[in-house]
Amino acid sequence: MTFKKSRETTGETIFDVVNILIMILLLLSVAYPIWYILVYSFDDAIDASKAAFMLFPRKFTLYNYNIVFKDKAIFHAFAITVLRTVVGTVSSVFFTAMVSYGLSKKYLIGRKIYMGIGIVTLVFSAGMIPSYFVIKSLHLLNSFWVYIIPGLFSFYNALIFISFFKGLPDSIEESAQIDGANEFTIFLRIIIPLSMPVIATIALFNGVGQYNDYFTYVLYITDNESLRTMQNYLYQIIQANTALAMMKNVPAEMMAQNKTSAESLKYASMVVTCVPIVIVYPFLQKYFIKGVLIGSVKG
């Protein structure tokens, strides 16, 4: 006997209406600040500074972006960000997956020791200063590689990979081993293609982490402005010094007409910084969601 859905009671209808109203309120409170930066950046500077509340740019202009893109430093920062995101993510995912594959084999010599070390790293960390000295003694200070090498292995991600690899059927590997393949070849040719969902998810989290990170530069790079990332450059812009510097690119007549302002430039720079993530994000939503769930299921 199947249950038939009975007609909704009045109480339930009220609940649904109130619920929808709450959701709309939440949507507005989340979306409006983001929308506002967008609108402000496309609006004429004087107009924007006068307006209290804006839904659409009242005097649409691309001038703010014009000035932002005249800035050479921003392209350089963008290049560094893209480079570290791509190199860092690919290397970290591959390295962590490779190590994890080995750790997932019960017959690995010393396995319990390695896993034990890993668990300890999750619980206890020596701190910011000791890590700083390690980086210093490895000569990674003021080097591009400080974005890459310390991020190569994550035991947290390793646990996720290990749990996944353990779930793969042994038969595939066994038949490959009979054919004479060693574990590394099996890993490259068979395991990686089979693990694409997990790899994609971990790669996405890694990528976002690389893209949004700003503290690595603050802590480890003091002498090399060419290694600035978009986030660090944006940080400087927001603190006004660099916004004023950007305004040097504005020709005198335009300055006189107040065609742009430090404020508008800040907003335009913010948009430029978060556009890649915002554009890519909706398409990858299901991977992000899956990632949260995978992380919560430990093998």
Next chain:
Amino acid sequence: MEVSHMKNVNLIPQKNSFLRKVYKQRYLLIMVIPGVIFMLVFNLYPVYFAQIGFKEYNVTMGTNLSLAHWVGLSYIKEFLNSPDFSNVMINTIGISFFKLLVGFPIPIIFALLLNEIKQSKFKKFIQTVTYLPHFLSWIIVAGIMLIWLADSGLLTKALYHMHIVDDTSNMLANANYFWAISVISELWKEFGWNSIIYLAAIAGIDMELFEAARIDGAGKFRQIWNITLPSIAPTVVLMLILSISGLFGSNFDQIFVLRNAVNAPASNVIDIYVYQQSFMYNRFDYATAVGLFRSLVSAILLVGANAFARRSTGNSIF
């Protein structure tokens, strides 16, 4: 006469079975050892430098720690007795506590409400929009906040007109508002994302339970109270443990960009304190000792919370 055993005499170790095992899995070991080396370098090696917390160190010594002489626990004692201690502890624990108090239940409630939305396209739209702030860096969010909470900023004026604040001056230059600003902005950024795990847990509940309850005349709230909440309780407890174990840390990324000299009395959490003492006052030795104190407390919290969970609910992280 048997001669086959004479064929591969020196290449493959015969007698020592351990070496033979190693040889058999040499590729696997080659794949794993770099990871172990990594952990030893980036997790164990720092412990060597932790001794700076117990020695008198200055920058001219570089990485040559043998030049520094031993002072034992004097820095830890100095920290515990300093006037900074209570300020730092109150800020660290206070901010974390309120983030827990406010930020923990709201994603759960949001998940419960979102689950009741029947229009699936609308539901997906809500998810897409509310998960987005999680992917923005704190630089961007702080950027918005610096402008909106400034002197006569959009939010400042709005809050003034709602009589929530007394004047329209820069809200981030006021130590009294910092905790609230920190808690609410983090809530705004993460409530959607943090609800994902609860949404998934709710989705796993058997629909027949709800139908049966409906037939018995249970209203929406009764259903949520008697079916949904008990079913997601294991997930809630696990997330609560994780949150409590992080109580002594803080969202460094957020506080670093929002703090300034004026709101410092309220924004001086332990991680910021360590950073300042080392990179602004050059007291690397003292800062390391404080950092070790912090790591120790965090580790105890994590292990303790985990053991408590395992004992009381059977669920735990390790």
